[in-house]
Amino acid sequence: MSWQQVSARRLARAGLAAPVKDGTPAQVVAAMCGAHAQVMSAGELSIALRLEGATRTDVREALWQERSLVKTHGPRGTVHVLPADDLPMWVGALSSVPAGGSPFPQGVRMTPEQTDQVVEAIRQVLDADSLTIDELSDAVVAATGPWAGDLVMPAFQTMWPRWRQVMHLAAHRGAFVFGPARGRKVTYTAPPAGFRPVDDRAGLLTGYLHAYGPATPDQFARWLGAPKRWAAALFDSVELEQVRFEGSVAWVLAGDTDLPDEPPRGVRLLPYFDAYLVAGMPRELLFPGAAAQRALAGGQAGNFPVLLVDGQVAGVWHQRRSGARIEVTVEPLRELDRARLAELDEQVARVGEILEGRPRLTVGPVTVGAHA
Numbered sequence: 518m519s520w521q522q523v524s525a526r527r528l529a530r531a532g533l534a535a536p537v538k539d540g541t542p543a544q545v546v547a548a549m550c551g552a553h554a555q556v557m558s559a560g561e562l563s564i565a566l567r568l569e570g571a572t573r574t575d576v577r578e579a580l581w582q583e584r585s586l587v588k589t590h591g592p593r594g595t596v597h598v599l600p601a602d603d604l605p606m607w608v609g610a611l612s613s614v615p616a617g618g619s620p621f622p623q624g625v626r627m628t629p630e631q632t633d634q635v636v637e638a639i640r641q642v643l644d645a646d647s648l649t650i651d652e653l654s655d656a657v658v659a660a661t662g663p664w665a666g667d668l669v670m671p672a673f674q675t676m677w678p679r680w681r682q683v684m685h686l687a688a689h690r691g692a693f694v695f696g697p698a699r700g701r702k703v704t705y706t707a708p709p710a711g712f713r714p715v716d717d718r719a720g721l722l723t724g725y726l727h728a729y730g731p732a733t734p735d736q737f738a739r740w741l742g743a744p745k746r747w748a749a750a751l752f753d754s755v756e757l758e759q760v761r762f763e764g765s766v767a768w769v770l771a772g773d774t775d776l777p778d779e780p781p782r783g784v785r786l787l788p789y790f791d792a793y794l795v796a797g798m799p800r801e802l803l804f805p806g807a808a809a810q811r812a813l814a815g816g817q818a819g820n821f822p823v824l825l826v827d828g829q830v831a832g833v834w835h836q837r838r839s840g841a842r843i844e845v846t847v848e849p850l851r852e853l854d855r856a857r858l859a860e861l862d863e864q865v866a867r868v869g870e871i872l873e874g875r876p877r878l879t880v881g882p883v884t885v886g887a888h889a
Contacts, residue, residue, distance in 0.1 A: 518731060518762045518776065520802045524828035525777040530728055531793050532567030533785055533825075540568055542579040543586055543600040550724050551597040551607075553790035553819065554588055556888065558872070560598050562788040565871040572871050581697045584709065588695035590688035593742035595790075596695075601709055604694075609714040610721040611689035614743045621682060625669045634661045635680045640692040640707075647696040647706040654678055719755050723770060729796045731760050731767030736798045763802065781828030784860035786847070786868055789888050790819035794830070804830045807850045820887035824849060826857065835885045836868065836876075843874040848883040 528534040532545055545567045546552050554560030561573040568575070580586040580598065587604055591597030591611070599607055619626045627635070638660035642648065648656065657680050658666035668676035687693060691714050696706035725737060738748035757768040787794060795818050797803045804813055808830040814820035824832030824847055832849040845865050853861065862878060869876030 518760055518774075520763055521780045521828070522776040523731065523762060524802075525779060525781040526775075527729060527793065527797065528781050528783070528828050529777060533793060534781070534783065536569040536571075537567055538569045541585065542568065542571070542576050543602065546586060546598055547600045547603060547724070548728060549792040550721075550728050550796065551591045551599050552792060553591075553595060553795065554598045555596045556789045559788035559790060559822070562868065562871055563791045564598070566785070566787070566867070572873055574873065587709065589693075590685040592740060594685035594689075604691075604708060605713055605715040606717040606720050608689065608691040608708075608712075609716045610718045612691070612714060613716065613718055614689075614741070615747055616686070617744070619682075621670070625679065625682070627679060627683060631661070631664070632683050632686065635665060635683055636687045636690050636692050639687045639705075643693050643705060643707045645707075647699075647704045649699060649702045649704055653705055654680070718751055722751055722755055725796070726757070726768065726770050727773065728792075729798075730769040730773070731762040732798065733767050739798075740796050763799075783825075783827065784853075784857055784864055785825040786822065786834055786845075786861075786864045787825055788822045791823075793825075794818040794823060802829075808832075811848075811850060814887040820889075821883075824861075826851075826853075833883050835883045836872075838872070838874060841874045843869055843872060843876040844879065845869075845876050846879045846881060846883050848881065 525534070530548060532548060537545055542564050545564055549567070552560045552563045558573070561576045564576045565571040565573060580588060585601055586598050587601045588596065588598050591599055591607065635657060638657045639653070642653065642656040642660065654666065658678065661680070665680040666678045669679050670677040670682055691708055691712065693705045694708050696704035698704065722737065725740065726732060734749040734752045735745055737752070738745045741748070752768060756771040758771045758774065760767055760769055760774065794803070800813065800816065800818065801809065804818070812821045812823050812830050812833050821833045822835060823830045824834055831851055832847060834845060834847040837844045845868065847861060865876050865878045
C-alpha cells in the first residue's frame with residue numbers, strides 16, 4: 518500500500534474526502550474514534566466539517582439536548598466528545614489500560630488507595646447532582662479527607678488540590694462525564710442512565726484500524742496513551758492482516774484491504790487537534806518537508822490548525838472572531854494554483870457557515886504560536 522492510497526482511504530472514511538450526507542454527529546464521531554474537545558470550538562468544527570450542511574448548533578444539540586454525544590476524558594486522558602452509545606466500550610477499554618508512572622513528585626502523588634477513594638467519592642457525589650469544579654472539590658474533600666484538598670498541583674499559574682491529578686482516571690473508570698455549562702462554568706455529572714462499562718478492547722482497536730489503518734501496535738499505543746506491550750497484546754487478540762505500507766510492516770483488519778481508485782484530492786481547513794492529524798501516522802508522510810517544522814510542536818500533532826491539500830499538511834491557519842466577523846488567515850507552505858485557491862475560498866466559507874459568522878480570508882503569515 519502506498520501513502521497516496523492509504524491517505525485517500527482515510528480521508529474517505531473520515532468524511533473529509535466529501536462531507537457525509539444524511540448522517541448524524543454521533544455517526545461521524547464514531548467514525549473518527551472520538552473528537553478532541555479540549556478546545557470545544559475546535560471540536561465542534563471538526564465534527565461539523567464532516568457533515569453536509571451541519572453547524573456548531575447541530576453539534577451542541579447532539580451533545581447537550583439529544584445527548585447522543587457525551588463529553589469526557591478519552592484517549593491520552595484528554596477531553597473528547599464520544600458517541601453516547603459507545604461510552605460503555607470506551608470506559609471498558611480505557612479502564613483496562615495499565616496506569617503509567619506518575620509525573621508528579623513523591624510529595625504530591627496519591628497512593629492507589631487514595632486514588633480509589635477519590636474515584637468512588639466522585640461517583641457518589643455526582644450520582645444525584647451536577648456540580649461545578651469548586652462544588653465537586655468541596656464534596657470530594659469532605660468525603661475523603663483534608664489531604665485531598667492540599668494545594669500541591671501547579672496549574673495555569675495557580676495551584677490545584679491534590680485529588681485533581683486523577684480526574685482523567687475517574688472519567689476512564691466511568692465516574693463522571695461533563696454536564697451542560699452553568700453560565701460560564703463547566704459542570705460534571707453522572708454518566709447516562711443505565712450506563713454499564715463493557716470490556717470490548719477489541720472493538721476499540723477495530724474502530725481505530727478501520728479509520729486509521731494500516732497501523733502498528735506502537736502507533737496505536739501512542740494514539741491511545743497506552744503501554745506498547747499492552748497494545749501489542751491487543752493486536753495479537755484480534756484477527757488482523759499484515760500488509761506492506763510504504764515498505765514497512767503494518768496491520769489492517771482481516772480482509773480490509775480495499776483501496777480507492779483515485780488519489781487523495783481536496784483542500785481542507787482542519788482545526789486544533791483534529792482526529793485526522795493526531796491519529797494519522799507515520800507523521801513524516803502526513804507532515805512532509807517544511808510541514809514537520811511549521812505544523813508540529815515537538816513532534817506532536819494538533820497544536821496548530823492546518824491547511825490540508827490532497828491529504829497532506831501544506832500550511833497552517835488561524836481564525837480570530839469579533840462578533841459575527843471571523844478573520845481567517847491561511848499560511849500555505851507551497852504555492853496554490855488558481856483551482857486550489859478557489860477551493861480554499863470554499864473552505865473558508867464553510868468554516869464561516871459552521872461557526873455561524875461572516876468570514877474573511879487573508880493569505881499570509883500566521884503569527885499565533887502553538888496551542889499548549
